[in-house]
Amino acid sequence: MLKIENLTKKYGKFKAVDNISLEINEGEIFGFVGPNGAGKTTTFKMISTLLKATSGNIYLDGTEINHKNLKKVRSNIGYMPDFFGVYDKLKVNEYMDFYSDIAGFNRSEKVSIIKDLLELVDLTNKKNAYVDSLSRGMKQRLCLARCLIHNPKLLILDEPASGMDPRARVQMKEILRELKKMGKTIIISSHILPELSELCTNIGIIEGGKIVVNGSVEEIMHRAKGASVIRIEVLGEKEKCIRFLKEEPLIKSVIEEERYIEIEFSGELKEVSNLVKRVLDANIPVISFKPIENNLEDIFMEVTRGDGE
Numbered sequence: 001m002l003k004i005e006n007l008t009k010k011y012g013k014f015k016a017v018d019n020i021s022l023e024i025n026e027g028e029i030f031g032f033v034g035p036n037g038a039g040k041t042t043t044f045k046m047i048s049t050l051l052k053a054t055s056g057n058i059y060l061d062g063t064e065i066n067h068k069n070l071k072k073v074r075s076n077i078g079y080m081p082d083f084f085g086v087y088d089k090l091k092v093n094e095y096m097d098f099y100s101d102i103a104g105f106n107r108s109e110k111v112s113i114i115k116d117l118l119e120l121v122d123l124t125n126k127k128n129a130y131v132d133s134l135s136r137g138m139k140q141r142l143c144l145a146r147c148l149i150h151n152p153k154l155l156i157l158d159e160p161a162s163g164m165d166p167r168a169r170v171q172m173k174e175i176l177r178e179l180k181k182m183g184k185t186i187i188i189s190s191h192i193l194p195e196l197s198e199l200c201t202n203i204g205i206i207e208g209g210k211i212v213v214n215g216s217v218e219e220i221m222h223r224a225k226g227a228s229v230i231r232i233e234v235l236g237e238k239e240k241c242i243r244f245l246k247e248e249p250l251i252k253s254v255i256e257e258e259r260y261i262e263i264e265f266s267g268e269l270k271e272v273s274n275l276v277k278r279v280l281d282a283n284i285p286v287i288s289f290k291p292i293e294n295n296l297e298d299i300f301m302e303v304t305r306g307d308g309e
């Protein structure tokens with residue numbers, strides 16, 4: 001759906017985004033992670049047509065994002081910036097009405113779009129409240145609703161949960177899951193890394209303008225430390241299982257714990273599934289076989305040097 005090829009943005013001699021290439025497929029929730037100043041907002045602005053790239057190309061459904069295709073591209077993108085103003089003398093309904101007018105909807109279309117969107121972001125009971133009186137979480141949800149007015153396929157959300165309390169973040173996550181179900185493709189940046197691993201299908205880590213890691217959440221979790229830890233629980237026959245595992249070439253270590261066996265496995269995900277099959281074929285009574293995921297926070301610390309600013 002979105003293809004980024006060798007994208008670079010220079011401010012003077014400084015490369016804020018340095019030759020990045022990425023592909024994001026329809027229906028993905030792509031988490032864009034990076035320390036402060038890594039180049040996330042700059043990349044988002046280039047995708048959203050708000051900033052011209054120094055070099056490189058971006059394609060949305062095969063259409064190149066450039067000044068000739070602005071209207072077409074913008075009709076397919078909803079961009080929620082990290083900083084946004086809301087008009088303080090407007091009520092929630094009026095705010096949505098204003099943006100629906102800009103999007104060119106007639107009266108009856110507007111009424112139904114606004115009703116549906118306020119329901120989606122759980123602000124129906126605030127429709128007559130002044131925007132200024134809303135909590136930060138509510139303002140962010142209102143801004144998200146605004147980005148959805150023209151029904152874009154691709155949503156670009158720059159830290160949509162920043163500054164929210166835990167309950168408000170959970171609520172935002174639920175809305176994003178709902179949007180995924182509706183078929184939207186979502187690119188989201190955040191510093192709240194563990195949350196991204198629950199929500200996202202894919203992750204790209206950017207540092208100093210360069211992509212340092214990119215792949216599905218499962219792949220990234222799995223390959224981050226060159227080996228993954230798998231916990232195996234068997235019904236009796238623990239010794240037989242341990243003997244079997246010690247013969248396996250991709251297993252680096254086997255540790256016997258009270259209730260389970262923990263192995264360090266250096267194969268790819270496909271090889272994990274082959275291992276499960278071999279253990280079962282050996283008639284070992286397995287109750288559970290569970291890869292222990294690395295925390296995304298650990299992975300982030302491992303792949304970034306922390307000198308982004």
Ligand SMILES: Nc1ncnc2c1ncn2[C@@H]1O[C@H](COP(=O)(O)OP(=O)(O)OP(=O)(O)O)[C@@H](O)[C@H]1O
Binds near residue numbers: 016034035037038039
């Ligand atoms: N208009 C500008 N002129 C000069 N430098 C800029 C400009 N905008 C951004 N930069 C620099 O480009 C780099 C990338 O900035 P960007 O805002 O894209 O980072 P970010 O990953 O979104 O950071 P944060 O998480 O803090 O929002 C930073 O070093 C920033 O100072």
